[in-house]
Amino acid sequence: xxINPKFLYSKNDEWVEIDGKTAVIGITDYAQNALSDIVFVxxxxxxxxxxxxxxxxxxxxxxxxxxxxYTPVSGRVTAANEAAVDKPEILNTDPFGIAWLVKLENEDxxxxxxxxxxxxxxxxxxxxE
Amino acid sequence: xxxxxxxxxxFELSSTGRAGFRFPQPDVPSAELDxxxxxxxxxxxxxxxxxxxxxxxxxxxxNYAVDLGFYPLGSCTMKYNPKICERTARMPGFSQLHPAQPxxxxxxxxxxxxxxxxxxxxxxxxxxxxxxxxAGAQGEFCGVxxxxxxxxxxxxxRRKVMLIPDSAHGTNPASSVMSGFTVKPVPTDARGNIDLDxxxxxxxxxxxxxxxxxxxxxxxxxxxxxxxTGLIHQAGGLVYGDGANMNALxxxxxxxxxxxxxxxxxxxxxxxxxxxxxxxxxxxxxCTDTLAPxxxxxxxxxxxxxxxxxxxxxxxxxxxxSIGRVGAFSGHFAVIVRAYTYCLMxxxxxxxxxxxxxxxxxxxxxxxxxxxxxxxYDRTCMHEFxxxxxWEDAPGVRALDVAKxxxxxxxxxxxxxxxxxxxxxxxxxxxxxxxxQTLDAFxxxxxxxxxxxxxxxxxxHGAPFTTPFxxxxxxxxxxxxxxxx
Numbered sequence: 001x002x003i004n005p006k007f008l009y010s011k012n013d014e015w016v017e018i019d020g021k022t023a024v025i026g027i028t029d030y031a032q033n034a035l036s037d038i039v040f041v042x043x044x045x046x047x048x049x050x051x052x053x054x055x056x057x058x059x060x061x062x063x064x065x066x067x068x069x070y071t072p073v074s075g076r077v078t079a080a081n082e083a084a085v086d087k088p089e090i091l092n093t094d095p096f097g098i099a100w101l102v103k104l105e106n107e108d109x110x111x112x113x114x115x116x117x118x119x120x121x122x123x124x125x126x127x128x129e
Numbered sequence: 130x131x132x133x134x135x136x137x138x139x140f141e142l143s144s145t146g147r148a149g150f151r152f153p154q155p156d157v158p159s160a161e162l163d164x165x166x167x168x169x170x171x172x173x174x175x176x177x178x179x180x181x182x183x184x185x186x187x188x189x190x191x192n193y194a195v196d197l198g199f200y201p202l203g204s205c206t207m208k209y210n211p212k213i214c215e216r217t218a219r220m221p222g223f224s225q226l227h228p229a230q231p232x233x234x235x236x237x238x239x240x241x242x243x244x245x246x247x248x249x250x251x252x253x254x255x256x257x258x259x260x261x262x263x264a265g266a267q268g269e270f271c272g273v274x275x276x277x278x279x280x281x282x283x284x285x286x287r288r289k290v291m292l293i294p295d296s297a298h299g300t301n302p303a304s305s306v307m308s309g310f311t312v313k314p315v316p317t318d319a320r321g322n323i324d325l326d327x328x329x330x331x332x333x334x335x336x337x338x339x340x341x342x343x344x345x346x347x348x349x350x351x352x353x354x355x356x357x358t359g360l361i362h363q364a365g366g367l368v369y370g371d372g373a374n375m376n377a378l379x380x381x382x383x384x385x386x387x388x389x390x391x392x393x394x395x396x397x398x399x400x401x402x403x404x405x406x407x408x409x410x411x412x413x414x415x416c417t418d419t420l421a422p423x424x425x426x427x428x429x430x431x432x433x434x435x436x437x438x439x440x441x442x443x444x445x446x447x448x449x450x451s452i453g454r455v456g457a458f459s460g461h462f463a464v465i466v467r468a469y470t471y472c473l474m475x476x477x478x479x480x481x482x483x484x485x486x487x488x489x490x491x492x493x494x495x496x497x498x499x500x501x502x503x504x505x506y507d508r509t510c511m512h513e514f515x516x517x518x519x520w521e522d523a524p525g526v527r528a529l530d531v532a533k534x535x536x537x538x539x540x541x542x543x544x545x546x547x548x549x550x551x552x553x554x555x556x557x558x559x560x561x562x563x564x565x566q567t568l569d570a571f572x573x574x575x576x577x578x579x580x581x582x583x584x585x586x587x588x589x590h591g592a593p594f595t596t597p598f599x600x601x602x603x604x605x606x607x608x609x610x611x612x613x614x
Contacts, residue, residue, distance in 0.1 A: 039608045065549055
């Protein structure tokens with residue numbers, strides 16, 4: 001299982017990469033592996049939407065299950081990844097890279113107090129194995 | 130991979146000009162059609178009656194059904210459907226009725242519906258019920274809609290949060306969202322019960338209710354159920370019971386006594402009417418006096434009480450603040466006749482034996498398999514149990530492989546990848562109608578497959594080998610849809 005050491009993680013297996021006032025959100029390698037082959041991605045938010053932490057941003061569907069994806073942080077949507085919608089399989093091959101789902105912006109910065117760092121997330125995943 | 134069993138489609142069998150049917154000469158004047166509605170070609174398959182009979186008879190031989198073999202499809206209660214229930218449903222006094230006939234000519238049918246409402250109330254401990262929902266998911270939708278109507282009637286607009294345990298049936302969130310609720314998941318604790326601390330944190334003034342399946346989809350009876358329903362009621366919420374797993378409780382536990390406020394039954398599971406490809410479902414709802422005014426209608430009711438000379442007059446009645454009709458007329462009547470027959474055949478002791486034997490059979494299988502397959506929640510189960518088909522010393526073998534390989538052993542695969550909290554879930558529900566010999570044969574097949582998983586995993590990855598078609602490419606099937614000829 002891959003974990004990106006620089007990202008923060010939610011209990012619902014989303015990752016967030018924070019750079020000052022912008023954040024990128026996606027699903028983790030653990031999540032894509034548990035879902036198996038991903039066949040459909042829907043991003044239900046669009047540019048300009050204001051989101052609170054744990055708001056729904058979309059749905060990821062595999063041959064096994066459909067799973068909702070939530071934003072771990074609050075902010076305004078600045079981009080949604082069309083590539084992930086067009087080619088859902090990239091969530092299996094590169095979940096931490098080209099398969100990001102949405103980008104957010106927040107003038108006040110992001111509250112990350114409920115999120116895990118890489119080490120804590122690793123332990124959280126192992127405990128569920 | 131294809132085999133000799135492969136059948137061309139009716140379109141491929143078509144031969145221009147061949148016909149199995151000739152329209153009679155019209156005995157009424159012909160009408161002029163709007164030319165805009167006319168077309169010169171109609172690409173329908175052209176076959177003789179014999180072509181059609183052979184085609185569908187051959188296809189029917191490829192079916193798998195509970196009349197052919199063991200069908201341990203967890204959560205679906207694929208028990209034997211007694212043939213006497215088919216006989217009663219086909220009696221002309223039932224099968225030739227039209228629901229719009231005057232009620233005076235429908236008294237027998239109305240009495241049956243009235244008595245079936247009563248049977249379901251007695252079994253569940255509730256005081257009101259409606260048989261109109263057409264299937265389980267619709268019964269569930271009605272139950273949730275009734276909770277919404279109850280809060281709206283009390284002008285309590287804040288209550289918009291429906292709690293759903295993470296082991297719930299997938300339809301639960303859908304019913305909630307359709308009824309205008311926001312769904313919040315409730316975690317499961319290490320023993321497979323609803324996590325009480327997690328639940329407490331969610332009990333507040335926004336709470337509309339909770340949807341609980343008990344026994345849950347792990348096949349476990351929730352040991353904290355009275356505390357759960359107590360917490361919800363204290364917070365002003367209502368408790369919806371998903372009755373999909375009622376087969377485990379029949380004649381033993383009444384959901385009303387556990388603190389449920391409304392519950393749906395799957396007549397097609399618990400009361401042995403055909404389902405899956407075999408026919409429509411029926412999703413009766415039962416509830417407390419408090420929720421009774423909101424039931425979907427119409428209900429069978431006594432319109433005029435019996436006199437010394439005459440029996441009571443039965444008819445239809447809409448509850449006072451009903452959420453309305455959920456279909457035309459009054460539900461799947463022929464399914465209700467089958468379920469009613471089944472209930473009368475069982476009687477009260479028979480009901481209890483159903484639950485006892487369903488739980489006994491499931492525990493027998495679970496104990497025989499738990500050393501060969503990981504069992505994530507190791508407790509006495511109810512009517513079903515969930516294995517986690519993954520082994521550290523057999524990497525690469527998944528639940529899907531075990532399920533497909535079972536087809537080579539002539540068993541219907543169990544439900545897989547559900548509930549979602551068990552990653553490689555195989556959910557096995559034998560039902561009470563299987564004999565010890567059948568259960569032993571299934572155990573033998575499952576143990577053989579567990580050995581193959583370690584010694585010859587290629588047999589699992591390639592399976593099934595004995596079916597008309599081999600392993601399907603599920604990714605291609607989901608992504609590369611071909612919906613036209």
